[in-house]
Amino acid sequence: MSAIQGIEVPKWGLSMEEGTLSNWLIAEGDSFKAHQEICEIETSKISNVMEAPFDGVLRRIVAKPGETLPVGGLLGVVADASVPDAEIDAFIASRSQTNGAPAPAVAAAPSPAAAPPASAPKADAPAAAQASRPSESTQASVEPAGATQVPQPLLGKTDAGSVFATPHALRLANELGIDLGKVNGSGRGGRISLQDLENAIVSQGGRLATRQPVRRNAGPPRSRADDSRIPATPLARRLAVKLGVNLNDCRATGSHGRVCQADVELVHHARQENLPAPQQALVHVPDNSSFGTQPLSAMRRAIAARLQESKRNAPHYRLTVDLDLERMLSLRQEINASVPGVKVSVNDLLIKACAQALLKVPDVNVQYDEASQSIRRYADADIAVAVALPAGLITPIVRAANRKSIAEISEEMHRLATKAKAGTLKPDEFQGGTFSLSNLGMLGVRQFDAIINPPQAAILAIGAGEQRVVVHEGEIAIRNQVTVSLSCDHRVIDGALGATFLQELKRLVQAPTLMLA
């Protein structure tokens, strides 16, 4: 049993697939106890401290701060101080092959013994000579640097008239001073190929220089010429304007020799790939469109992926109603005036109203499991509330809001929002939920449509509560009103059902004492 153990990216939630190491709390060579905090990891939703799973000595840091690894990816290596560095290198090498994690930069580790790089992968070096099929594994095993070393027995001068070899084999033999007469050819008629020559060098104990990796041109061209006369499909032209691509730089592979969408995207992607350091990009970008590039954070990526998926997969429809807030506002005033230490917001009251409405219309209180094509029905209303953060947003959940008092909901909401802003929410505090609220009223938005947060099937978008001139009981009156829009996934919630929910919600908001019933 090896005394070497790996510290791996933990799985903190069902949906967690990768984690970004933000900081190490211990250094290489430090010993630690189980449950001691050893590093900070950021996931798509939270950043949290990882506790040591066991006692040990951190021999090697594999993941550097900022590095993103899949769940189970190797963060560091733990072993007794007596284990030699070479064994640790071998352990890392074996892990980087098996778990598919990005190969860690072994050389970066400042090990005191300055051990040579892992010796194990070197054994299959001859295979590295394959000229025509360089698989990744063989390339990786080529000696890291240095020129080709020709073994003594092969040295000599090739008699071009008497050997049968490919032009490239002849050229290399001349460059290296090798007598091809001493090399066996495996080709048709005993012809010597480049590969035969390289195999001979390796099998006689020589060494091959690392092949230069394929390097594409520094950057794709960027024209500034007028491209209005270049034939292009309408979509391609629109896209080119949007992406800042000049049609002169595009190939024209569309019908009738037109630049098509794919051509524009190709140029755009080539630029993305070739984008060097931001400052250099600025040099190339003409006139006023200067920008800096920022990689997406884990949270940004999660938002992008989930909402893209929702918008693509869930057929959204929206229902909008105006709610009269007068009675709810007076209830709020009453509670805030009479219950000490409580400051209930309209939002808290709307959470409660939604929870009660969901109980009345349980077919909306569901999740849609796309994989199994089934609907999960919930007895309690777990209401997710979108909270804006500087770097994105998160939806902490008020569990079983239907069973909680308004004061309890208010208090819980306050606690969750504070934790959300501090980035310390636990996975079970933001994963799941049966219904979402998104409120942009404080920013003065009158009405908007929200995107459903899967696997939920509906979300309520709440606008600003404001005084409006309305007809009330046959007379013109000034009333506090709010416009709310319900987005529903039509796969599981039909229009009439959504409307029934809103009807119930309206009844509760306009007669809030019913919420207590």
Place this chain on the structure above:
Amino acid sequence: MAIRTYREAVREALAQEMEHDPRVVLIGEDLCGGQAGSSPLEKNKEALGGVLGVTKGLWTQFGSSRVIDTPITESAIVGMAAGAAVTGLRPVAELMFMDFFGVCHDMLYNQAAKFRYMFGGRAKTPLVIRGMIGAGYSAAAQHSQSPYNIFATTPGLKVVVPSTPYDIKGLLIQSIRDDDPVVFCEHKALYDIKGEVPEESYTIPFGVANYTREGTDVTIIALAAMVHKANAVADKLAKEGISVEVVDPRTISPLDEEGILESVSSTGRVVIVDESAARFGFAHDVAALIASQAFHFLKAPIVMVTPPHTPVPFSPPLEQAWIPSVDRIEAAVRQVMEA
């Protein structure tokens, strides 16, 4: 070395092999001069020596038993030649225009190409089918094609597409000495090009590509007339500092895969020029070879320069637009350089 035309090199190869081996016979239309059979004008029979004068003088030298003029019947020419080959002679049959292979394709495709296999290796078919390929003479859709890609799909046939006088002589002698059926495609635009050709007999092995230009930036793979266009592009771009390697496979079956892949892996950029077809042609086969065997070396997508998927036009301007041109090859090279 003597300077010879492509046409003279063919004639010299035929003459030398007929002298070298009495089993070598020529079969075809108008080999003597278009007046087949005995005639009072017999002494004038060599007036033409074939529509292109390639076989001029051979009847006079070797007589009617070795140089056999036939009626206009391709199936008889190839059928007769295949039978003669399998029973001990080394016939060189001429189809004149390769476009007419359809008339005799059973003899070639299902008979000559299969004899060795069907007889368990105990039969051999040392047969050469010569014929012209290529567009450029306003010979219209039925006399301008380059169907070597079709021959090369058949196992049992070897296919030669030479580009220079030197190559055509060495490869024709090799074809005659080879024990398998060889389809020998002569490009009609090349008959008058000149080059150094050794006077003595020599052979060039099949499946060995010739690098007509050596370079480091781009590989152009081309056959027959296209080789000369590729060379012109290479020479022009060399002045701009673009180093082009031109690979002429010379035989497409067998194909020098190593010669092609080694060049591609050294340059990382490929342009394939092919007069055969816009689909399912030589270019597509080589592109597939490169994509599957040397993908890791590619710095840019492979570019193929082929004719459009249409019959060869009669109209001279349209025909010139149809044939892969120097300009198109140059544009293709610039394209892979920019990718």
